[in-house]
Amino acid sequence: MNTTDLLAIVNEYDAPIYIYDAQKIENQYNRLIKAFKKVERLKINYAVKALSNISILKLFKYYGAGLDTVSIQEVQLGLSAGFKAKDIIYTPNGVSLQEIEEVAQLGCQINIDNLSVLEQFGSRNPGIPVCLRINPHVMAGGNRNISVGHIDSKFGISIHQMPHVLRIVSNTNMHINGIHMHTGSDILDIDVFLHAAEILFNTAKQFTNLDFLDFGSGFKVPYTENDIETNIEELGKKLSKRFNAFQLEYGKPLTLAFEPGKFLVSEAGYFLARVNTVKQTTSTVFAAVDSGFNHFIRPMFYQSFHDIINLSNENGNERFYSVVGYVCETDTFASNRRIKEIKEGDILCFKNAGAYCFSMSSNYNSRYKPAEVLWINNKAFLIRERETLNDLLQKQCKVEIPDLVTELN
Numbered sequence: 001m002n003t004t005d006l007l008a009i010v011n012e013y014d015a016p017i018y019i020y021d022a023q024k025i026e027n028q029y030n031r032l033i034k035a036f037k038k039v040e041r042l043k044i045n046y047a048v049k050a051l052s053n054i055s056i057l058k059l060f061k062y063y064g065a066g067l068d069t070v071s072i073q074e075v076q077l078g079l080s081a082g083f084k085a086k087d088i089i090y091t092p093n094g095v096s097l098q099e100i101e102e103v104a105q106l107g108c109q110i111n112i113d114n115l116s117v118l119e120q121f122g123s124r125n126p127g128i129p130v131c132l133r134i135n136p137h138v139m140a141g142g143n144r145n146i147s148v149g150h151i152d153s154k155f156g157i158s159i160h161q162m163p164h165v166l167r168i169v170s171n172t173n174m175h176i177n178g179i180h181m182h183t184g185s186d187i188l189d190i191d192v193f194l195h196a197a198e199i200l201f202n203t204a205k206q207f208t209n210l211d212f213l214d215f216g217s218g219f220k221v222p223y224t225e226n227d228i229e230t231n232i233e234e235l236g237k238k239l240s241k242r243f244n245a246f247q248l249e250y251g252k253p254l255t256l257a258f259e260p261g262k263f264l265v266s267e268a269g270y271f272l273a274r275v276n277t278v279k280q281t282t283s284t285v286f287a288a289v290d291s292g293f294n295h296f297i298r299p300m301f302y303q304s305f306h307d308i309i310n311l312s313n314e315n316g317n318e319r320f321y322s323v324v325g326y327v328c329e330t331d332t333f334a335s336n337r338r339i340k341e342i343k344e345g346d347i348l349c350f351k352n353a354g355a356y357c358f359s360m361s362s363n364y365n366s367r368y369k370p371a372e373v374l375w376i377n378n379k380a381f382l383i384r385e386r387e388t389l390n391d392l393l394q395k396q397c398k399v400e401i402p403d404l405v406t407e408l409n
């Protein structure tokens with residue numbers, strides 16, 4: 001899709017708006033499948049949290065993926081999109097036992113990352129197979145908030161707690177059918193994956209009846225034209241070889257699972273916002289758009305870099321800008337960024353807006369969440385309408401405050 005296509009979508013559906021290119025999603029999915037073609041049983045479970053629009057989930061169903069979920073609501077969305085429960089893995093953290101049991105009753109694969117939960121779940125549901133999320137104690141990821149396999153992380157069961165795990169498993173007679181890890185996001189170095197994989201293999205050897213090994217995700221995607229990314233092809237070659245050797249050692253065919261979010265959808269997403277004001281101060285030129293961290297939180301939350309292009313003036317001269325939002329707090333998308341000259345009314349395009357963008361949006365400042373469009377077969381399809389005042393009001397109860405105050409008196 002090109003600039004004309006993007007601007008036509010803004011013309012039709014207005015801004016701010018999220019646009020997703022289905023072809024890019026499919027290319028990434030196929031790239032992963034191809035990289036691991038030497039593995040006989042490969043399962044790609046798309047991480048719903050990255051972008052959970054039901055049309056996107058249906059797209060992944062069409063490709064043949066499963067789903068990785070972290071809440072019963074994500075599970076329910078997946079089921080509504082037509083996924084079978086057996087194709088959904090559920091990896092809760094800090095979630096109530098009640099919710100975990102509800103998801104188990106739906107027939108999803110349960111992945112437990114806590115000894116206390118394991119003991120309770122196993123005692124009450126000995127017949128339900130469970131995957132174990134281990135914490136391999138590998139420090140990896142682009143930012144401390146997205147590094148989840150290190151020693152201080154709340155995620156996973158420490159590999160040093162394996163004796164306790166084995167005791168619980170034998171006492172409850174539960175069936176551990178998978179071992180899982182996810183060490184973080186934006187991991188560039190494939191040696192980190194390979195090192196963590198060895199820890200996963202060592203853990204796996206302690207269980208005799210596994211069906212799958214889940215290597216989580218965390219692949220780094222490029223954020224600019226020449227940016228570095230995880231070398232999926234090389235990882236595919238090296239990990240497939242090692243995985244196939246491990247299967248022989250293990251003596252039973254195993255499925256190799258991944259659960260990527262960012263890798264599959266990040267680059268397919270564009271966020272388009274209109275410039276409300278251009279403001280020259282003593283230190284910079286601010287371009288303020290009709291959006292903010294309520295719609296697009298990653299720069300403020302993770303200090304993540306998103307390339308910004310002025311679609312309305314692609315051939316103009318470059319100037320330096322701070323691109324900010326309209327939220328009444330510091331709300332910076334980019335500082336001191338070289339962008340083609342910006343005028344009020346121009347449309348800016350934020351790249352890598354597919355993953356953790358719309359799904360992390362909120363109504364802060366009582367703003368409406370943007371619309372979402374899927375670009376597929378050279379056509380635009382609205383997959384979420386822009387919110388309206390009704391969306392802000394509909395769940396609020398009609399309480400007549402003056403009456404209440406009079407009653408109290």
Ligand SMILES: Cc1ncc(COP(=O)(O)O)c(C=O)c1O
Pocket residue numbers: 047050068091182184185186216217218219259260261262263355
């Ligand atoms: C358990 C788990 N699996 C998969 C993912 C997806 O990671 P990414 O978007 O980096 O591919 C995450 C991200 O937070 C996660 O927590």
